Amino acid sequence: MIKVMHVITGLSTGGAEMMLARLLSSVDRNSVTPSVVSLTNMGEVGASIEAGGVPVQALGISRRMPSLNAVYRLRSTMREFDPDVVQCWMYHADLLGGIAARSLRVPAIWSLRQSNLSREANSMPTLLTMQLCARLSSRVPARIVCGSEAARRAHLGIGYSGERMVVIPNGFDLSRFRPSDDDRVSVREELGLAPETPIVGLVARFDPQKDHRSFVEAARRIHRVRADVHFLLCGSLVTRDNAVLARWVDEAGIAPVVHLLGRREDLPRLTAALDVAVSSSIGEGFSNTIGEAMASGVPCVVTDVGDSAAIVGGSGAVVGPRDPEALADASLRLLDMAPGERARLGLAGRTSIEEHFSLGAIARTYEALWSEVATCAG
Numbered sequence: 001m002i003k004v005m006h007v008i009t010g011l012s013t014g015g016a017e018m019m020l021a022r023l024l025s026s027v028d029r030n031s032v033t034p035s036v037v038s039l040t041n042m043g044e045v046g047a048s049i050e051a052g053g054v055p056v057q058a059l060g061i062s063r064r065m066p067s068l069n070a071v072y073r074l075r076s077t078m079r080e081f082d083p084d085v086v087q088c089w090m091y092h093a094d095l096l097g098g099i100a101a102r103s104l105r106v107p108a109i110w111s112l113r114q115s116n117l118s119r120e121a122n123s124m125p126t127l128l129t130m131q132l133c134a135r136l137s138s139r140v141p142a143r144i145v146c147g148s149e150a151a152r153r154a155h156l157g158i159g160y161s162g163e164r165m166v167v168i169p170n171g172f173d174l175s176r177f178r179p180s181d182d183d184r185v186s187v188r189e190e191l192g193l194a195p196e197t198p199i200v201g202l203v204a205r206f207d208p209q210k211d212h213r214s215f216v217e218a219a220r221r222i223h224r225v226r227a228d229v230h231f232l233l234c235g236s237l238v239t240r241d242n243a244v245l246a247r248w249v250d251e252a253g254i255a256p257v258v259h260l261l262g263r264r265e266d267l268p269r270l271t272a273a274l275d276v277a278v279s280s281s282i283g284e285g286f287s288n289t290i291g292e293a294m295a296s297g298v299p300c301v302v303t304d305v306g307d308s309a310a311i312v313g314g315s316g317a318v319v320g321p322r323d324p325e326a327l328a329d330a331s332l333r334l335l336d337m338a339p340g341e342r343a344r345l346g347l348a349g350r351t352s353i354e355e356h357f358s359l360g361a362i363a364r365t366y367e368a369l370w371s372e373v374a375t376c377a378g
Contacts, residue, residue, distance in 0.1 A: 116283020
């Protein structure tokens with residue numbers, strides 16, 4: 001039995017947080033005993049993980065630059081759990097978790113997930129932590145898990161050690177995300193739409209990297225050609241209370257056909273209801289929402305960032321980032337397909353996820369890595 005402590009910066013809804021939750025739901029509890037420590041908050045994801053039987057602690061550490069006190073508190077928590085391996089998620093957790101684990105002679109594994117490392121897309125504390133991690137990457141972690149090839153290349157470019165890197169992509173639960181005619185009907189009923197109404201969706205928290213503005217502009221262009229199309233957006237801060245997003249929608253003149261649903265717990269249902277799923281991001285590693293849409297049999301239009309183009313392959317469309325016109329044109333091409341043709345495209349996407357990115361296979365890969373690292377350390 002291997003004891004694995006997962007250290008993560010926070011447990012609000014986000015890509016790394018959701019991947020951790022999915023991974024913990026699929027690991028073999030007969031061979032792995034997991035626990036989770038959040039440096040900051042418990043969040044929605046923490047409560048979900050705890051409900052699944054995994055102990056979770058939130059340390060309430062400030063999100064400012066890491067401190068020696070934070071390392072001491074984390075070190076004390078590690079000593080209580082006495083892990084065989086510490087799996088870290090996100091930069092601040094990599095740094096603090098790595099240092100605390102090394103001080104206890106416990107092997108640590110870092111996690112790198114994003115590919116846009118620019119000043120525009122990251123806060124100054126994150127950039128400084130990233131740079132410090134790069135300097136320590138050849139000494140502190142036993143392994144470095146990259147969530148995508150794009151993340152691996154980006155971090156190599158700023159000085160991370162490549163010798164310890166391994167790429168493990170996200171995994172998806174095909175029993176939760178699957179095609180569903182019932183969900184298509186029920187979501188349209190919820191929104192007050194006719195059963196045949198086409199829906200284009202964007203599932204993403206409101207964040208500069210997700211580029212909601214380009215999506216809204218693309219929606220305006222689509223609306224001029226296809227007034228029957230509606231647009232479903234959900235994620236943290238994606239509501240009418242978000243003054244910036246609401247203003248963009250109003251200025252585009254598309255408020256009557258835009259549905260801002262905020263953070264939702266029924267993402268499999270909402271995703272299965274879409275005709276086209278869009279990722280307008282300017283920075284991604286391995287997008288969760290693209291994989292979930294493909295698993296749901298929904299064709300995708302994605303920007304060519306991170307590994308998005310490679311994930312979609314021939315089952316969707318790829319356009320350049322920050323190009324609303326191209327985003328709109330690609331979405332219209334999919335919308336104008338015959339329903340059977342679009343369904344075949346969606347099925348090809350689901351088959352690709354099943355063959356390459358099933359959650360069970362990814363969980364076994366992590367388990368093998370933990371076992372290898374623990375054995376080497378022992």
